[in-house]
Amino acid sequence: MSTAAEMKVGEMALITDINNDHPSSHRILEIGFTPGQTIELLYVPVFNDPLAFAIRGTIIAIRKNEASCIIIQLQ
Amino acid sequence: MHNNTTSIKKTEPLIALIGQPNSGKTTLYNYLSGKKAKTVNYPGSTVQYSISRILSKHHVNANILDSPGIISLVPYSPDEEVSVNSLYSHPEFGNPDIVIVTVDTSQLSRHLFLVKQLIESNFNVIIVLTMNDILEKKGYEVSDLQLSNILGCCVVKFDGRNGKGLEQLLTKVKERIEVLNSKTEETAPVIQYITSRGRLLESFKNIEDIESKIIIDKRKGKNGTSDLSKKIENINENLSVLNNRRPYVKPDEFTIKLDKILLHKFWGLIIFFLIMAVTFSSIFWLTQPLMDIISTGFGWLSDFAGNTMGENLFSDLISKGIINGIGSVMVFLPQIVILFLIMELLEDSGYLARGAMLVDRPLSKIGLNGRSFVPMLSGFACAIPATMAARTIANKRERFLTIFILPLMTCSARIPVYALLIGFLTPKSKPWLGGIYFATIYIVTIIMSLIVGAVMNKFGAKLVTEKDNSSFILELPAYRKPKFIFSLKNTARNAKQYIKKAGPVILVLSLVIWFMTTFPNYDPDIKNVPKDSTGQVSSDKLSQYKDAERLSTSYAAYLGKFMEPVMKPMGFDWRIGVSLVATFAAREVFVSSLALIFKVTDEDESNLQNSLISAMRDAKVGNTDRKLFTTATTIGLIVFFMFAMQCLSTTAIARKETGSWRIPILQIVVFTLAAYILTVVVVNGLRAAGVE
Numbered sequence: 001m002s003t004a005a006e007m008k009v010g011e012m013a014l015i016t017d018i019n020n021d022h023p024s025s026h027r028i029l030e031i032g033f034t035p036g037q038t039i040e041l042l043y044v045p046v047f048n049d050p051l052a053f054a055i056r057g058t059i060i061a062i063r064k065n066e067a068s069c070i071i072i073q074l075q
Numbered sequence: 076m077h078n079n080t081t082s083i084k085k086t087e088p089l090i091a092l093i094g095q096p097n098s099g100k101t102t103l104y105n106y107l108s109g110k111k112a113k114t115v116n117y118p119g120s121t122v123q124y125s126i127s128r129i130l131s132k133h134h135v136n137a138n139i140l141d142s143p144g145i146i147s148l149v150p151y152s153p154d155e156e157v158s159v160n161s162l163y164s165h166p167e168f169g170n171p172d173i174v175i176v177t178v179d180t181s182q183l184s185r186h187l188f189l190v191k192q193l194i195e196s197n198f199n200v201i202i203v204l205t206m207n208d209i210l211e212k213k214g215y216e217v218s219d220l221q222l223s224n225i226l227g228c229c230v231v232k233f234d235g236r237n238g239k240g241l242e243q244l245l246t247k248v249k250e251r252i253e254v255l256n257s258k259t260e261e262t263a264p265v266i267q268y269i270t271s272r273g274r275l276l277e278s279f280k281n282i283e284d285i286e287s288k289i290i291i292d293k294r295k296g297k298n299g300t301s302d303l304s305k306k307i308e309n310i311n312e313n314l315s316v317l318n319n320r321r322p323y324v325k326p327d328e329f330t331i332k333l334d335k336i337l338l339h340k341f342w343g344l345i346i347f348f349l350i351m352a353v354t355f356s357s358i359f360w361l362t363q364p365l366m367d368i369i370s371t372g373f374g375w376l377s378d379f380a381g382n383t384m385g386e387n388l389f390s391d392l393i394s395k396g397i398i399n400g401i402g403s404v405m406v407f408l409p410q411i412v413i414l415f416l417i418m419e420l421l422e423d424s425g426y427l428a429r430g431a432m433l434v435d436r437p438l439s440k441i442g443l444n445g446r447s448f449v450p451m452l453s454g455f456a457c458a459i460p461a462t463m464a465a466r467t468i469a470n471k472r473e474r475f476l477t478i479f480i481l482p483l484m485t486c487s488a489r490i491p492v493y494a495l496l497i498g499f500l501t502p503k504s505k506p507w508l509g510g511i512y513f514a515t516i517y518i519v520t521i522i523m524s525l526i527v528g529a530v531m532n533k534f535g536a537k538l539v540t541e542k543d544n545s546s547f548i549l550e551l552p553a554y555r556k557p558k559f560i561f562s563l564k565n566t567a568r569n570a571k572q573y574i575k576k577a578g579p580v581i582l583v584l585s586l587v588i589w590f591m592t593t594f595p596n597y598d599p600d601i602k603n604v605p606k607d608s609t610g611q612v613s614s615d616k617l618s619q620y621k622d623a624e625r626l627s628t629s630y631a632a633y634l635g636k637f638m639e640p641v642m643k644p645m646g647f648d649w650r651i652g653v654s655l656v657a658t659f660a661a662r663e664v665f666v667s668s669l670a671l672i673f674k675v676t677d678e679d680e681s682n683l684q685n686s687l688i689s690a691m692r693d694a695k696v697g698n699t700d701r702k703l704f705t706t707a708t709t710i711g712l713i714v715f716f717m718f719a720m721q722c723l724s725t726t727a728i729a730r731k732e733t734g735s736w737r738i739p740i741l742q743i744v745v746f747t748l749a750a751y752i753l754t755v756v757v758v759n760g761l762r763a764a765g766v767e
Contacts, residue, residue, distance in 0.1 A: 014320065020272065023544035029272065030147045031548060032185040034279045038323035042331065043338040047436030050445070050547050052338065057182035057324040059334070059551040061432040063439075066546060 004053065004070035007041040013072035014038055022069030024062075032056040033070055088137045088252050089168045090129075091161065093193065094177035095186050096144035097425075097552035099205035102235035103177055104141040105561045107133070125568075133245050137252060140171065143467075148192045148268035152469035162198070163267065170265050173251050174198040175244075177233075180217045181209040181327065181553065183290070187282045194226060196268045199255075201229045201247055208234065209327050209553060214293050221289040236558070283321055327553040330425070334551070337429055347433050350426070354417050358410055358455070358490075359513045365409035366494065370684050373402025388597060392589065395671060400585030403491065403667040404578045410487040411573055414456040416566045418449075423557035428549055435547045441525060442532030444468050445547045447477040451524075454484030457573060458725040462732050470545045476528060478729055479738055482720050482746060483524040485517055488663040492716050495666050496709050499688050520717055527745075580724065581661050588657050588668045591631040599624040626672065645715070645751070646708040646758045648696055658721045665716075705767045711758035718750035 007013060015037045018025050032055050033039070040054040050061045092107075094100035108127035125141040142158040150156040162171065174193055178186040193200050204217055223230040229247045233240035325331075337343055377398040384390030421427045427449060435445025446468045454461035458481045465481070468474040485493075493516060501509045599621055626632060634656065635642075635649025642652040654668040666687070673690040694703040720726070720743045729739040 012323070024546045024548065026149075026270075026272070026275075027146075027151055027546070027548055029275050029279075030149075030188070030270075031550075032182075032188070032279070034276060036321045038321065040323070040325075042326075043334055044340070045338055045433050045436070046340045046344050047433075049436045050432055050549075052334070052432065052551060054323075054326050054331075056185045057326055058179075058185065058553070059326050059330065061428075061435075061547070061549050061551055063435070063547045066548060 002072055002074065003068045004039065004041070004072050005051070005064045005067040007051075007067075007072070007074070009041055009044055012038060012040045012075040014075060015070055016073050017071040019069040019071060022066070024066045025069050028062070028066060028069060031060060033060075038075065039070075039072070087128075088172040088255060090137050090139045090173045090175055090248065091171035092139055092141045092175050092177070093158065093162065093189070094144055095146055095179070095189055097550055098144065098177040098179045098186055099203075099233070099235045100144060100177045101141065101565075102558065102561060103175070103203060103205070103233060104139065105558075105564060106235075106238055106241055107139050108141070129245075129248075133241075135245055135248055135252070137173075137248065138168075139175075140168070145189065147189060147270065148196065149270050152467055153474075154466035157466070163265065172199060172255055173201060173248065175201045175203055175248075177203045177205050179206045179209075180204050181206050181213075182324075183217065184279065184282050184286050187285065188278060190226070191278055191282060192268050192270075194228065197265050199251065200226075201231065201244070201251065202226070203240075203244060204230060204232045205235055206553070207232055208236070211293070212328070213325075216291045216293050218289045218291055222285070225285050225288065236556075330551075330553040333554055334429070337426070338432075343429075343433065347430060350421070350430070354414070354421075354452075355455070355517050356510075356514070357417065358414055359510060361413050362409040362490070363494070366406050366491065367684070369406050369408070370402065370491075373398060373405070374686075377402070388593075391593065396586050396589035397582070399667050399670060400582045400589075401578075403585060403663055404574065404581045406491050406666075407487040407663060408570060408574065410490050411456050412566055412570050414453075414487070415569045416562060418452060418456075419562040419565050420557045420559075422449075423555065423562055425552045425554045428551050431549060432547075432551065439545065439547070441529040442473060442476050443480075443528055444470065444473040444477070444545065445549065447473065450477055450481060451484060454481045454486060457486050457488070458482050458484065458722065459728050460569070462725065462728045465732065470543055472543070473545060475733055475738055476532060478732060479531060479742060480524045480528045482722065482725050482742055483520060483527060483718065485520050485717075486662075486722075488661060488722070489716055491663055492665045493713060495669075495684055495687060496713050498684055499691055499704060499709050500706060516713065516717065523717070527749075531745075581663055584657060584661060584664045585667050585671075588631070588653075588664065588671055591634070591653075592626055592629050592668075592671050594630060596625050596628040599628065631672070644759075645711055645754045646705075646762075647712075648703055650694070651703070651708075651712070655715070658716075658719075659723070661723065662716065662721045702767075707758050707761040707766050710761060711754045714757045715750045715754045718746050718753060720746035720750075 003019075004013065004015075015033060015035050017035055018029055018033065022028070033053075037055060041051055042054050042059060043052040045052075048064075050063045051067050052059050052061045053067075092100055092104055104125070104127075107129050108125070127139055127141075129135045129137050129139055140161060142161045143154040145155045145158045148159055148162075150159045162174070164170075176190050176193055178190060190200065190202060202222065204219060204222075207217070210216065217232075219230040219232055229251070231240055231244045231247055233244060337346055377394045380398055381390055381394035384393065418427070421430070430452075431445040431448040433445075434448050438444060438447055447465070449467070450461045450464040452461075453464055461481050461484070462478050465474050465477045468477060493513065497509050497512045500512060631653045632649060635653040638652050638656070639649045642648065642655075647655070650672045651669075653672060654665050657664045657668045666684075669691075670687050673687065673694065691704040692702075695701060696703050726739045726743065729742060730736055733739070
């Protein structure tokens with residue numbers, strides 16, 4: 001089972017689940033990272049954190065730590 | 076602040092403007108709000124929203140309330156809490172009669188999420204669809220009619236670039252108001268929204284259904300998303316495991332291309348530093364000439380007033396007390412305006428969010444957050460709005476630590492002080508050295524604030540006892556060309572607010588210092604004035620001696636001499652001491668109080684600053700021949716100003732924003748002690764090294 005934190009730039013993935021135990025999971029859902037959505041890792045800045053994902057027509061930067069609660073299936 | 080809001084009639088309908096961050100909300104507010112828009116956010120008030128009557132030319136009698144963007148009705152950070160509270164329980168106006176919610180059509184599903192929550196809470200909602208051009212570039216269009224039918228509320232399309240759609244929106248608002256006025260029965264009460272994971276997922280599912288019904292593929296004239304989803308499903312058919320797989324909507328193409336450079340691992344960082352360098356150097360290069368003009372203007376005005384009214388107490392009060400006092404308020408206006416304007420432009424273009432993202436990692440290493448970036452940047456204008464800007468940081472510990480280090484940022488009040496001291500240090504033959512000195516101060520300040528932050532984070536475990544989740548979730552909005560006129564409008568609003576709040580304090584303090592340096596011995600008896608060659612006592616000489624005698628027997632002198640033992644290790648005498656005591660209320664008082672104490676009038680120099688500098692060059696320690704202002708003591712003064720916590724307003728706002736005295740008291744103790752010790756070390760170190 002892989003998470004969005006392990007994605008490489010340019011990869012696309014399908015969100016299959018959001019880990020409920022993560023303290024940010026509710027906010028992650030609210031901003032649109034819901035199961036069934038396709039995301040793309042667009043950029044990783046020089047310090048390798050946070051990660052910028054394309055989601056629902058916009059770009060959202062989240063920390064690796066937060067990306068680790070997004071369960072994905074690579075496309 | 077209450078007297079400010081009297082023009083807002085409570086009997087008139089209240090419209091709340093709500094929207095997700097970057098949904099075009101503020102642009103719409105700028106179109107709707109009149110000149111008298113008020114940001115209710117400075118010390119003394121507990122709220123931070125902007126309220127205004129709708130522009131009279133629109134012929135709608137209603138008030139409009141703007142507040143920070145929110146993602147859902149369940150707040151996450153203190154700034155979101157302000158917005159959500161304003162919806163449910165505005166202390167003065169109650170529930171809004173109408174809620175206008177802005178929705179970015181290029182990311183419809185995310186933004187309809189908030190709309191649904193508002194409708195489910197029984198608010199009277201009008202939807203404004205923005206950024207239609209971005210969607211159209213992709214070849215799609217939203218059917219506002221369909222959306223209106225499905226959700227059962229008004230929907231208006233609006234173009235933030237030219238204001239198209241504003242008329243239609245106002246018509247809808249008028250209609251709604253008329254309906255409200257004619258209604259006799261009770262409207263459905265507003266209910267507090269509660270979310271759970273299940274309700275949230277259900278809501279998104281519902282929105283996605285709506286979305287597929289209202290997005291039209293303009294090229295084919297049929298529903299676009301279902302078509303798009305088919306395309307993606309064809310590509311990934313064998314990978315599809317979920318029945319509810321949604322189509323992938325690509326963000327704005329131009330933004331993706333530009334970010335390839337601006338968020339590039341190497342170039343992204345270079346560009347970030349370039350932008351910061353340009354921002355800070357423009358503060359210096361652009362503001363210095365403007366500050367000179369203001370300083371010269373007020374110096375001339377003070378002279379003119381003094382000369383016309385003759386030599387009496389009243390003339391002295393006007394020219395030295397009041398005019399110089401006002402001058403010291405106005406002199407740092409250019410910096411406030413320019414920094415706020417640059418920040419406004421960076422924010423509106425979409426770059427500021429990228430900056431926050433780039434620095435998140437290094438800042439999080441020392442207990443701060445990427446979101447600390449914007450407060451820290453505005454700290455270079457003024458720590459007061461900066462402290463409030465820290466509200467966007469959800470984590471309490473990170474927010475408090477950010478607030479803690481903000482007073483170290485080189486705020487505009489320090490600029491006149493540095494300008495004077497650097498002016499003193501810079502030889503006339505090498506004026507370019509001034510810029511380098513300024514840059515050095517900025518760089519040292521930034522490094523020191525990060526060190527202080529790291530140390531506090533390491534040892535100040537009691538800063539905040541509870542440990543909550545540290546997070547960084549930030550939308551990187553599509554790049555847009557900023558609307559310059561609105562950026563100017565917001566900047567003017569900020570500057571006005573600043574003058575209104577800081578102005579009176581500084582003016583009063585200037586008057587207090589004038590009083591303390593003038594009394595009790597206003598008209599001293601001078602006996603042994605040396606006669607000149609003609610055997611006469613010239614009136615110039617006499618008044619010079621009177622000035623000196625009056626000052627050395629003044630209240631200020633008593634106070635200064637009382638604390639001279641504390642000042643001595645830093646190489647300062649009672650005159651600098653008195654000025655420093657005054658600066659603990661507000662830093663910018665330093666220049667005007669020095670001018671008062673050294674009785675500077677710009678007789679032979681072009682402006683106040685230059686004549687003050689020459690007075691400083693002549694100043695001696697006590698009755699000796701030793702110079703008071705040397706390279707060592709001047710650098711010492713700069714070091715003192717870099718650290719000392721000398722701003723009552725910041726202390727007040729830090730108390731308010733952190734909810735206790737712990738942070739503000741810690742700031743005063745830590746920063747002032749650090750300032751004192753470092754100044755003593757620097758001055759004596761320089762002297763030991765042979766620098767006088």
